[in-house]
Amino acid sequence: MKTISVTCAIIHFEDKILAVQRSETMKLPLKWEFAGGKIELGESEIDCIRREILEELNILIEVKERLTPVTHQYSDFKIKLIPFIAEYLSGELKLREHCSFLLADKDELINLDWAEADLPILKEFIEL
Numbered sequence: 001m002k003t004i005s006v007t008c009a010i011i012h013f014e015d016k017i018l019a020v021q022r023s024e025t026m027k028l029p030l031k032w033e034f035a036g037g038k039i040e041l042g043e044s045e046i047d048c049i050r051r052e053i054l055e056e057l058n059i060l061i062e063v064k065e066r067l068t069p070v071t072h073q074y075s076d077f078k079i080k081l082i083p084f085i086a087e088y089l090s091g092e093l094k095l096r097e098h099c100s101f102l103l104a105d106k107d108e109l110i111n112l113d114w115a116e117a118d119l120p121i122l123k124e125f126i127e128l
C-alpha cells in the first residue's frame with residue numbers, strides 16, 4: 001500500500017498549544033490532530049507545513065523544530081506523519097476545514113481523542 005507523507009504543526013500561541021478537530025465529513029471524523037496536510041509533488045516539508053497552515057487556518061507560523069516522523073498503518077491507508085513545532089506569527093485564526101479548535105495547556109492535550117498516528121508525536125512533545 002502506498003504511504004502518504006503528511007506534515008503537521010504543533011503551534012504555540014504564547015503558552016497554549018493549538019489542536020484542531022476533524023469534521024464529520026473528513027477521513028477520521030471528529031478525531032483531534034495537529035493541523036497540516038499532504039506534501040505535494042516537489043514540495044519541501046517546510047513549504048508544505050507553511051502552506052497547509054495558511055490554507056486551513058489563515059495564519060502564518062514560524063517553524064522552530066522538526067520532531068520524529070511517525071509511520072502509521074490505518075485500516076485503509078498508511079501515512080508518514082512529519083511533525084514540526086511552530087509559533088504563531090500573524091493572521092486571524094479561521095477554521096476552513098476543521099469543525100473546532102482548542103488552545104490547550106500542554107498537559108491537557110492527552111485528554112483529547114487523537115488520530116492514532118499522532119499519539120507517539122504527542123508523547124515525544126510532552127516529554128520535551
Ligand SMILES: Nc1nc2c([nH]c(=O)n2[C@@H]2O[C@H](COP(=O)(O)OP(=O)(O)OP(=O)(O)O)[C@@H](O)[C@H]2O)c(=O)[nH]1
Nearest residue numbers: 006008026027028033034035036037038079115117118
Ligand atoms: N493534517 C493532519 N493529518 C493527519 C494527522 N494525523 C493523521 O492521522 N492524519 C491523516 O493524514 C491524512 C492527510 O491529511 P489531509 O488533512 O491532507 O487529508 P484530507 O482530509 O484532505 O484527506 P482526503 O482529501 O484524502 O480526505 C488524513 O487522512 C488524516 O486523517 C495530523 O495530525 N494532521
